[in-house]
Amino acid sequence: MTLRTPSRSIFRPKRTVGQDVFKENRLLVEQIDRRKILRGGLSLGALTFLTGCDVSEDAQVQTALRAVSSWNDKVQGAIFRPNHLAPTYTESQVVIPPRYNAHYDVEDVKPVDGASWKLELAGRIEHKKPWSVRDIYALPEQELIIRHICVEGWDYIGQWSGPNLRQFLERIGADTTAKYIAFRCADGYTESLDMPTALHPQTILATKYAREPITDPFGFPIRLRTSTKLGFKNAKWIVSMEVTNDFPETYYGKEGFNWYSGI
Amino acid sequence: MSAEVVASRHRLRKLHPLPLRIMHWINAVAIFIMIGSGWKIYNDEVIFGWLHFPEFLTIGKWAQHGLQWHFFGMWIFGINGLAYLVYGLATGRFRRMLLPVRWGELVATIKDALSFRLSHDDPTKYNTVQKLLYIGVICAGILMVISGLAIWKPIQFSELLTLFGSFQTARLVHFLSMSAIVGFLVVHIALALLVPQTLVAMLTGGPAIDDKRPTTSSIEARRAS
Numbered sequence: 001m002t003l004r005t006p007s008r009s010i011f012r013p014k015r016t017v018g019q020d021v022f023k024e025n026r027l028l029v030e031q032i033d034r035r036k037i038l039r040g041g042l043s044l045g046a047l048t049f050l051t052g053c054d055v056s057e058d059a060q061v062q063t064a065l066r067a068v069s070s071w072n073d074k075v076q077g078a079i080f081r082p083n084h085l086a087p088t089y090t091e092s093q094v095v096i097p098p099r100y101n102a103h104y105d106v107e108d109v110k111p112v113d114g115a116s117w118k119l120e121l122a123g124r125i126e127h128k129k130p131w132s133v134r135d136i137y138a139l140p141e142q143e144l145i146i147r148h149i150c151v152e153g154w155d156y157i158g159q160w161s162g163p164n165l166r167q168f169l170e171r172i173g174a175d176t177t178a179k180y181i182a183f184r185c186a187d188g189y190t191e192s193l194d195m196p197t198a199l200h201p202q203t204i205l206a207t208k209y210a211r212e213p214i215t216d217p218f219g220f221p222i223r224l225r226t227s228t229k230l231g232f233k234n235a236k237w238i239v240s241m242e243v244t245n246d247f248p249e250t251y252y253g254k255e256g257f258n259w260y261s262g263i
Numbered sequence: 264m265s266a267e268v269v270a271s272r273h274r275l276r277k278l279h280p281l282p283l284r285i286m287h288w289i290n291a292v293a294i295f296i297m298i299g300s301g302w303k304i305y306n307d308e309v310i311f312g313w314l315h316f317p318e319f320l321t322i323g324k325w326a327q328h329g330l331q332w333h334f335f336g337m338w339i340f341g342i343n344g345l346a347y348l349v350y351g352l353a354t355g356r357f358r359r360m361l362l363p364v365r366w367g368e369l370v371a372t373i374k375d376a377l378s379f380r381l382s383h384d385d386p387t388k389y390n391t392v393q394k395l396l397y398i399g400v401i402c403a404g405i406l407m408v409i410s411g412l413a414i415w416k417p418i419q420f421s422e423l424l425t426l427f428g429s430f431q432t433a434r435l436v437h438f439l440s441m442s443a444i445v446g447f448l449v450v451h452i453a454l455a456l457l458v459p460q461t462l463v464a465m466l467t468g469g470p471a472i473d474d475k476r477p478t479t480s481s482i483e484a485r486r487a488s
Contacts, residue, residue: 056324057324150308258331
């Protein structure tokens with residue numbers, strides 16, 4: 001065993017490597033376990049290949065990141081301005097049809113049967129009688145021409161109308177001092193809102209788009225439409241509504257998206 | 264006053280004082296998180312059809328992880344950045360290190376650089392190109408935060424959004440600020456590796472600087488000697 005002079009390079013000094021150092025430390029060199037070095041080297045190499053993707057799904061990393069996300073929920077709730085209105089637009093700016101968004105393709109949408117559909121009410125609500133399409137569509141309407149902003153980064157201007165959620169909550173005798181409203185949807189999707197957002201003047205149960213009843217891919221018979229949340233918070237094909245003080249888990253929240261997702 | 268106390272006071276006036284070094288490396292980690300996770304978020308809805316960032320350069324396996332990292336990193340980047348700005352203004356470091364910018368010097372520096380005669384002898388003084396790069400990247404960082412807040416809260420901070428015109432314009436400004444910072448980082452890291460003494464200085468504090476204004480301790484040091 002000798003210390004070899006490294007390969008020739010114009011950048012290396014001409015002198016060869018002295019063997020004295022090696023002779024002095026021969027014992028030490030022989031003690032080095034080659035396997036350990038190989039193994040250690042491999043794990044070090046693996047570590048450098050660890051991009052965020054692997055680290056992100058680690059349970060402890062997820063716990064930490066979700067704790068920050070919950071903190072961000074609180075911050076967003078604190079900076080929410082209950083009476084600050086989102087800008088509205090003119091009818092000529094409205095995109096028809098609206099842009100489809102869900103966690104599955106538009107071909108896989110299962111239309112809701114309007115004749116048998118009922119909106120179930122639960123939780124801290126005085127009048128829990130279910131609502132039929134006809135009853136809901138007979139309520140006074142509010143129109144919103146607002147921007148839809150998706151968590152992915154795209155946006156469009158849509159024209160939605162339907163009963164104002166705050167007025168609807170008052171009509172059914174809901175406890176508006178409760179913390180949350182949870183929605184269940186015909187496709188199994190779950191979503192929930194903080195009460196201040198539910199009571200915001202620009203939050204409606206949309207039944208129409210561009211003055212026409214909303215079509216199947218966009219949430220017939222009713223969907224939520226609020227001007228202060230990202231697109232995915234606007235539950236479609238709603239079948240039940242619950243007013244509660246217990247935090248209601250949501251479909252995307254469980255996947256790791258920020259629950260509050262205010263804009 | 265003992266010589267030791269004088270010496271310890273002198274240590275406080277290094278080229279890069281300890282608070283600055285701490286902020287620099289916190290910022291390095293924060294910017295790494297923000298760019299990597301930002302690229303993940305960008306890939307979900309690209310601004311330019313021809314530009315997708317390679318997945319191995321992004322942080323987060325799925326979009327939600329990219330978002331989680333981004334909205335975690337924003338606190339570090341924002342708070343640390345604010346501390347840096349306050350520090351730079353309050354201690355006079357910005358004025359001392361980054362000003363004045365003289366256009367005549369800029370031309371001379373570029374000429375020297377092109378003829379490979381750029382001097383690195385004094386790492387305590389920035390040349391005009393360096394000054395402009397540092398001023399530029401600080402501005403890009405500020406623009407990054409403002410455009411980021413406008414995208415995060417286009418309704419709650421609608422006043423900020425009006426600065427940019429529309430949501431998509433704010434998104435574009437956010438992207439361009441990122442591009443400017445990445446461009447800076449390429450030059451910054453390449454030069455730090457080419458002139459390693461600058462990298463060492465950011466770890467150890469570098470040489471003590473004489474700011475030519477006698478302070479109490481240096482007067483006392485003279486008296487003591």
